[in-house]
Amino acid sequence: MADVLISKVKKGYGSVIALQEISLKIPAGSFFTLLGPSGCGKTTLLRTIAGFHRQDEGSITVDSEVLDYTPVHLRDIGMVFQDYAIFPHLSVARNVAFGLKQRKLARSEIEKRVSEILEVVQLGDFASRMPHELSGGQQQRVGLARALVTRPKVLLMDEPLSNLDAQLRIDLRRELRAIQQQLGITTIYVTHDQEEALEMSDFVCVMYKGVIQQSDTPWAIYHEPANQFVASFVGSNNFLPVSMEHGIPSICGLNLQLSDSLLSSLQDKAALASIRPEHIALCLEGEHAQMQDSHIRIPVSLQYRSFAGRELRLTALTPDGATIQFIAEPKPEYLELEDNAQVHLRVRKSKISFFQADEEGVRLS
Numbered sequence: 001m002a003d004v005l006i007s008k009v010k011k012g013y014g015s016v017i018a019l020q021e022i023s024l025k026i027p028a029g030s031f032f033t034l035l036g037p038s039g040c041g042k043t044t045l046l047r048t049i050a051g052f053h054r055q056d057e058g059s060i061t062v063d064s065e066v067l068d069y070t071p072v073h074l075r076d077i078g079m080v081f082q083d084y085a086i087f088p089h090l091s092v093a094r095n096v097a098f099g100l101k102q103r104k105l106a107r108s109e110i111e112k113r114v115s116e117i118l119e120v121v122q123l124g125d126f127a128s129r130m131p132h133e134l135s136g137g138q139q140q141r142v143g144l145a146r147a148l149v150t151r152p153k154v155l156l157m158d159e160p161l162s163n164l165d166a167q168l169r170i171d172l173r174r175e176l177r178a179i180q181q182q183l184g185i186t187t188i189y190v191t192h193d194q195e196e197a198l199e200m201s202d203f204v205c206v207m208y209k210g211v212i213q214q215s216d217t218p219w220a221i222y223h224e225p226a227n228q229f230v231a232s233f234v235g236s237n238n239f240l241p242v243s244m245e246h247g248i249p250s251i252c253g254l255n256l257q258l259s260d261s262l263l264s265s266l267q268d269k270a271a272l273a274s275i276r277p278e279h280i281a282l283c284l285e286g287e288h289a290q291m292q293d294s295h296i297r298i299p300v301s302l303q304y305r306s307f308a309g310r311e312l313r314l315t316a317l318t319p320d321g322a323t324i325q326f327i328a329e330p331k332p333e334y335l336e337l338e339d340n341a342q343v344h345l346r347v348r349k350s351k352i353s354f355f356q357a358d359e360e361g362v363r364l365s
Helices: 042-050 092-102 107-120 136-148 166-183 194-200 218-223 228-233 260-266
Strands: 004-013 016-026 031-035 057-062 077-080 154-158 186-191 203-208 211-216 238-245 248-251 271-275 280-283 295-307 312-317 323-328 342-348 353-356
Touching: 004 042, 016 042, 016 057, 016 211, 031 042, 031 166, 031 194, 042 077, 042 154, 042 186, 077 136, 092 107, 092 136, 107 136, 107 166, 136 166, 166 194, 186 194, 194 218, 203 218, 203 228, 211 218, 211 228, 228 238, 228 271, 228 353, 238 323, 280 323, 295 323
Parallel strands: 031 186, 031 203, 077 154, 154 186
Antiparallel strands: 004 016, 004 057, 203 211, 238 248, 238 271, 271 353, 280 342, 295 312, 295 342, 312 323
């Protein structure tokens, strides 16, 4: 297993800065995901690690070996591409064996390694098949096997599941994670799919405009986002303006009793309150007595309901015109509510986060 150290890497294309002083330490044997919207720099960083691009500044080290001037074919890095990149005129076995033949390994060793890796990716019975005889998921496994068969120190994967249908993506990401754990290979994975990143990864690095916004565990990325961009990009979120009157913060006209430290951080700052949809509960008439000081109650007008099987997704409007999206259990009494029904939402205060209302959107709590 090999660790990867990226130190102050910069990359530009003319006046466009794709990577702005990127520094990361990727632990050996981990599944590390680069997550972000299109154009954020994640694929540029991946291809720079592979050697397809040369960084303008900074350094890349794999297993204590500096790779800054090492050609692609000598970096001992495997790569799985979005479009599979398998040879249509070669059988599965010959596709997988291609890299080993380039390394001039003995025929017996090539056959042994190809057989072993095809079993790992569950294609042992497909060795003689041609690519056109395989499904999309099977073709992607061939690409994975070809990258792994050379036993690289690091495996790079550039949105390898994006061309597959939704259910197959779910099935394959579980398989990919299981294979990575079985082999213990350090893996750097690129995706724009937040659910994919959270489910598969040991660590997630969220990028935007060539800058690392946050690099942490999936739990911390979701529950403790470093700024407003991370909070909005990873999972759904509601952002409500915070008003300060006589030193007391409020949202939707409701005063918030906050700790002294949080009150201090909110003073003299334009701020936004952040509430995840799953942290909001719908209160019908007669349920208000159950409210406690640990919660706030927001009056709203229901605008939209969407039944999604195991959950009911709702949109409501506050008296001051703010839109709130939330999730509820699909109870019959909720489904029977009319449009514009006047109800209340219950939110536990400890589930409310605060961010600066500016371009950086730094987390205040």
